[in-house]
Amino acid sequence: xxxxxxxxxxxxxxxxxxxxxxxxxxxxxxxxxxxxxxxxxxxxxxxxxxxxxxxxxxxxxxxxxxxxxxxxxxxxxxxxxxxxxxxxxxxxxxxxxxxxxxxxxxxxxxxxxxxxxxxxxxxxxxxxxxxxxxxxxxxxxxxxxxxxxxxxxxxxxxxxxxxxxxxxxxxxxxxxxxxxxxxxxxxxxxxxxxxxxxxxxxxxxxxxxxxxxxxxxxxxxxxxxxxxxxxxxxxxxxxxxxxxxxxxxxxxxxxxxxxxxxxxxxxxxxxxxxxxxxxxxxxxxxxxxxxxxxxxxxxxxxxxxxxxxxxxxxxxxxxxxxxxxxxxxxxxxxxxxxxxxxxxxxxxxxxxxxxxxxxxxxxxxxxxxxxxxxxxxxxxxxxxxxxxxxxxxxxxxxxxxxxxxxxxxxxxxxxxxxxxxxxxxxxxxxxx
Amino acid sequence: xxxxxxxxxxxxxxxxxxxxxxxxxxxxxxxxxxxxxxxxxxxxxxxxxxxxxxxxxxxxxxxxxxxxxxxxxxxxxxxxxxxxxxxxxxxxxxxxxxxxxxxxxxxxxxxxxxxxxxxxxxxxxxxxxxxxxxxxxxxxxxxxxxxxxxxxxxxxxxxxxxxxxxxxxxxxxxxxxxxxxxxxxxxxxxxxxxxxxxxxxxxxxxxxxxxxxxxxxxxxxxxxxxxxxxxxxxxxxxxxxxxxxxxxxxxxxxxxxxxxxxxxxxxxxxxxxxxxxxxxxxxxxxxxxxxxxxxxxxxxxxxxxxxxxxxxxxxxxxxxxxxxxxxxxxxxxxxxxxxxxxxxxxxxxxxxxxxxxxxxxxxxxxxxxxxxxxxxxxxxxxxxxxxxxxxxxxxxxxxxxxxxxx
Numbered sequence: 001x002x003x004x005x006x007x008x009x010x011x012x013x014x015x016x017x018x019x020x021x022x023x024x025x026x027x028x029x030x031x032x033x034x035x036x037x038x039x040x041x042x043x044x045x046x047x048x049x050x051x052x053x054x055x056x057x058x059x060x061x062x063x064x065x066x067x068x069x070x071x072x073x074x075x076x077x078x079x080x081x082x083x084x085x086x087x088x089x090x091x092x093x094x095x096x097x098x099x100x101x102x103x104x105x106x107x108x109x110x111x112x113x114x115x116x117x118x119x120x121x122x123x124x125x126x127x128x129x130x131x132x133x134x135x136x137x138x139x140x141x142x143x144x145x146x147x148x149x150x151x152x153x154x155x156x157x158x159x160x161x162x163x164x165x166x167x168x169x170x171x172x173x174x175x176x177x178x179x180x181x182x183x184x185x186x187x188x189x190x191x192x193x194x195x196x197x198x199x200x201x202x203x204x205x206x207x208x209x210x211x212x213x214x215x216x217x218x219x220x221x222x223x224x225x226x227x228x229x230x231x232x233x234x235x236x237x238x239x240x241x242x243x244x245x246x247x248x249x250x251x252x253x254x255x256x257x258x259x260x261x262x263x264x265x266x267x268x269x270x271x272x273x274x275x276x277x278x279x280x281x282x283x284x285x286x287x288x289x290x291x292x293x294x295x296x297x298x299x300x301x302x303x304x305x306x307x308x309x310x311x312x313x314x315x316x317x318x319x320x321x322x323x324x325x326x327x328x329x330x331x332x333x334x335x336x337x338x339x340x341x342x343x344x345x346x347x348x349x350x351x352x353x354x355x356x357x358x359x360x361x362x363x364x365x366x367x368x369x370x371x372x373x374x375x376x377x378x379x380x381x382x383x384x385x386x387x388x389x390x391x392x393x394x395x396x397x398x399x400x401x402x403x404x405x406x407x408x409x410x411x412x413x414x415x416x417x418x419x420x421x422x423x424x425x426x427x428x429x430x431x432x
Numbered sequence: 433x434x435x436x437x438x439x440x441x442x443x444x445x446x447x448x449x450x451x452x453x454x455x456x457x458x459x460x461x462x463x464x465x466x467x468x469x470x471x472x473x474x475x476x477x478x479x480x481x482x483x484x485x486x487x488x489x490x491x492x493x494x495x496x497x498x499x500x501x502x503x504x505x506x507x508x509x510x511x512x513x514x515x516x517x518x519x520x521x522x523x524x525x526x527x528x529x530x531x532x533x534x535x536x537x538x539x540x541x542x543x544x545x546x547x548x549x550x551x552x553x554x555x556x557x558x559x560x561x562x563x564x565x566x567x568x569x570x571x572x573x574x575x576x577x578x579x580x581x582x583x584x585x586x587x588x589x590x591x592x593x594x595x596x597x598x599x600x601x602x603x604x605x606x607x608x609x610x611x612x613x614x615x616x617x618x619x620x621x622x623x624x625x626x627x628x629x630x631x632x633x634x635x636x637x638x639x640x641x642x643x644x645x646x647x648x649x650x651x652x653x654x655x656x657x658x659x660x661x662x663x664x665x666x667x668x669x670x671x672x673x674x675x676x677x678x679x680x681x682x683x684x685x686x687x688x689x690x691x692x693x694x695x696x697x698x699x700x701x702x703x704x705x706x707x708x709x710x711x712x713x714x715x716x717x718x719x720x721x722x723x724x725x726x727x728x729x730x731x732x733x734x735x736x737x738x739x740x741x742x743x744x745x746x747x748x749x750x751x752x753x754x755x756x757x758x759x760x761x762x763x764x765x766x767x768x769x770x771x772x773x774x775x776x777x778x779x780x781x782x783x784x785x786x787x788x789x790x791x792x793x794x795x796x797x798x799x800x801x802x803x804x805x806x807x808x809x810x811x812x813x814x815x816x817x818x819x820x821x822x823x824x825x826x827x828x829x830x831x832x833x834x835x836x837x838x
Contacts, residue, residue, distance in 0.1 A: 037554060043553050046556050270815060270816040274779040274790055275790070283804050285482070286805065289478055290478070290482050290485055367570070371573060371780070373783075374780075381577070385577065396585075398585055406574050409570050409574065410569045410570050413568075414565060417569070
C-alpha cells in the first residue's frame with residue numbers, strides 16, 4: 001500500500017481497463033468461418049464447391065415444390081393450371097391420399113378403424129419406448145394387438161377375446177408354477193393356452209353372431225402405408241422373442257439344438273428376403289394341410305418374421321458374447337439354474353447391449369416391407385407403381401409420389417434411429 | 433470325511449433322466465429330435481398330399497426344356513430357344529455382374545463420403561452426413577425405382593441422337609444417354625489382341641513382383657527403391673508397345689447415329705435397368721460403407737497418429753503407414769458383409785426388369801413352367817452358395833488379420 005511507485009514511475013494505471021472484445025477476426029462468426037470453412041486453400045475450394053452443389057439442389061427443387069399445385073383432380077387439369085411452368089402436382093397426394101395410406105380396396109367408410117388403431121398404437125408404444133411413464137400403461141400395450149386386430153379386420157369380437165383369454169390362462173399357469181420350475185411353468189402355460197384356444201374355437205363358432213359389430217374385412221383388402229406399418233410392427237414384435245430363443249439355442253451346449261439353430265440362422269441370413277417372399281407367395285401354401293386356407297398376409301408375416309428373427313438372433317448373440325464371463329460364473333455360483341440365470345442375470349444385460357443393433361434391424365426390416373410389392377401386394381410402393389401410376393388421371397406423376405414415399409419412410413426410420421441413440425445414452429450405466 | 437460322494441453306480445432311476453445333469457441334456461435332445469422329426473414329417477406329409485391333389489411332382493427336367501422367352505441383356509449367347517438352365521446361367525452372370533459393379537462403386541462412394549465426414553470443413557461434414565442419413569433411411573427399392581424413373585422418364589429417346597443434324601451430340605463422340613440405356617463404345621478384338629491382353633496381365637504380375645523385390649531390398653539392405661513411377665511405367669509401357677507393334681489389334685466400335693433411322697447402332701448398350709440397379713445399390717450401400725469407414729478411422733487411437741507424427745512422418749505417411757492399416761482391420765469385416773448385402777439386394781432387379789437370376793429363374797421360368805418349388809429351391813441354393821463362400825472367405829481373412837495376442 002505504499003505510494004512510492006506512483007511517484008517514481010511516470011505512469012501507473014490505478015483502474016482496471018474493462019475487458020475488450022476480441023478482435024473481430026479472432027472471435028465470432030468470422031473466426032468460426034475461418035476455422036471451419038476456409039482453413040486452407042483446398043478447404044476453401046471444397047466449401048465453394050459444396051455451396052455450389054447446395055445452390056444447384058435448392059434452386060432445382062424449391063421453386064418446384066413452392067409452386068406446386070394441391071387441388072386438381074387429374075394430371076391434365078394440373079398441367080392446365082401450371083400452364084407449362086415446371087412445378088409439382090401435389091394434388092395427386094391430396095386426391096389419392098386415402099389410397100396411399102389404406103390401399104385401394106379397403107372400404108372407405110371404415111377408414112376410421114385403422115386410424116383409431118393407429119392412435120391406439122401410439123398410446124400402446126409410449127410405455128414401451130419411454131420408461132418414465134407409469135408402468136400400469138403396459139396393460140394397454142398388452143391389449144393393443146387384440147384391439148388392433150379387431151379394429152382392422154373386424155369380424156366377431158369373440159375371436160380376439162378368445163385369443164387374449166388363452167394368453168391370460170397361460171400367464172396364470174406360468175405364474176403358479178414358475179417358482180417351482182421354469183420349464184414346468186412355461187410348457188404348462190403353453191399347453192393350457194393351446195387347450196383353451198382349442199375349446200374356445202368351438203365356443204366362438206357357436207356363439208358368433210351372424211352380423212358382427214364390425215364388418216369383417218379380408219386381408220387382401222389391406223394396402224398402402226398401413227400395410228407397411230402392420231408388417232413392420234407385427235414382424236418385429238414377433239421376431240424378438242424368436243430371436244432370443246434362437247440366440248440362446250445357438251449358444252446351447254446341446255449339439256442338436258445348437259446345430260438346428262445354426263443351420264436355421266445361416267440359411268435365412270444367406271438368402272435375400274425376396275426369395276423368402278417367393279416362398280410365401282408360391283411355395284408355403286404346399287406345406288399347410290390341404291384343407292387349410294392361410295392367406296397371403298399371414299404367410300408373408302411368417303416368412304418376414306423368420307427373416308428378421310435370424311438377424312436379431314445374431315445381434316443378441318453379440319450381446320451375450322460381450323458380457324464378461326464372470327457374469328455367467330456369478331450366476332452359477334449363486335446356485336441359479338439355467339432359466340433363472342438367463343432371466344435374472346444374463347438376458348437383462350445382454351438385451352441392453354443389443355438394443356442399438358435390434359433397432360437397426362427393425363429399421364432395416366421396416367424398409368424391407370416395401371419388397372412385398374414385388375409379390376403383388378399393394379403396399380405403399382405397390383400402390384404407387386400399380387393403381388396410381390397406371391390410372392389415366394395420374395399417369396406420369398413420378399416425382400411427387402416417389403418423393404412422398406421416400407419422405408414418409410425417411411421420417412419414420414430417421415425418427416427410430418434418433419430414438420435408439422437417445423435410448424443408448426439413457427441406458428448407459430457405466431461411468432466414463 | 434468328504435461331504436461329496438460319487439453318485440452310486442448302477443442305481444439308475446427314471447427320474448434321473450430329468451434331474452441328473454449327466455442325463456438331462458440327453459433327454460432334452462431326444463425330445464427335441466422327436467419333435468423336430470414330427471414337425472418335418474408333418475410338413476412333408478402336407479407337401480405330398482398337396483402335390484398329389486394338384487397332380488404335381490418334384491422334377492428338375494424343366495431345366496432342359498426351351499425357355500421360350502428373350503432376355504435383353506446377356507453376357508453369353510442366348511436366344512428364346514435356349515434351355516431354362518441357360519436362362520438361369522445368364523441370370524447368374526447378370527447377378528454377378530451387377531453385384532461386382534455395385535461393390536466397386538459403392539466402395540468408392542463409401543470411402544469418399546466416410547473420409548469427408550471426418551473433414552475439418554464444417555459444410556462438407558454436414559453435407560456428407562446429410563447424404564448418409566438420406567440414403568440409409570429410405571428403402572433401396574424406392575431408390576432403384578427413382579433412378580430407373582430418372583433413366584426412363586427424363587433421358588431423351590435414341591431418336592434425339594440420330595440423323596445428320598441431331599438434337600444432341602454424342603458425349604466425346606462415344607457415349608449416348610438414352611431412355612433405353614447408355615450406349616458406349618464396344619471393343620473389337622482382332623487377331624493378336626489376346627497377345628496384348630496377355631502382355632497387360634503379365635505386366636500387372638510384374639508390378640507385384642517388382643514391389644515385393646523393392647520391399648525385400650528395403651528389409652535386407654535398408655535401401656529404399658522408388659516404386660511409384662516404375663510401377664506405372666511397368667504397367668503402361670509394355671502394353672502400349674505391344675499394341676502398336678502388333679498393329680493396333682484392339683479397336684473401338686462406336687455408337688453410330690447414322691447407321692439406322694430408328695435406333696443407334698454399334699457399340700454396347702448398357703440397359704436402363706442395369707444402370708438403375710447398379711447406381712441405386714452403389715449410393716445406398718455407399719452410405720452404409722461411409723459409416724463403417726468413419727467408425728474404422730475413428731477406432732484408431734489418437735495416440736497412434738500423435739506417435740507417428742512424433743516420429744517425424746508426414747501426414748500422408750501417417751495415414752498410409754499407421755492409421756489405415758489399423759483402420760482396415762476394423763473396416764473390412766463390415767465392408768464384406770455390405771458386399772454380401774449388395775449381392776442379396778441385387779435380387780430387387782426384378783422390380784425394374786433386369787434379367788438377374790431372380791428375374792429369370794424365379795420370375796419368368798417359374799411362371800411359365802409352374803415349377804414353383806424347384807425354382808425357389810434352386811434360387812435359394814444359389815444365393816446360399818454365394819453367401820457361404822463370401823463369409824468363409826471373410827472368416828479366413830479375419831483369422832489372418834486378427835491381432836496376434838498372447
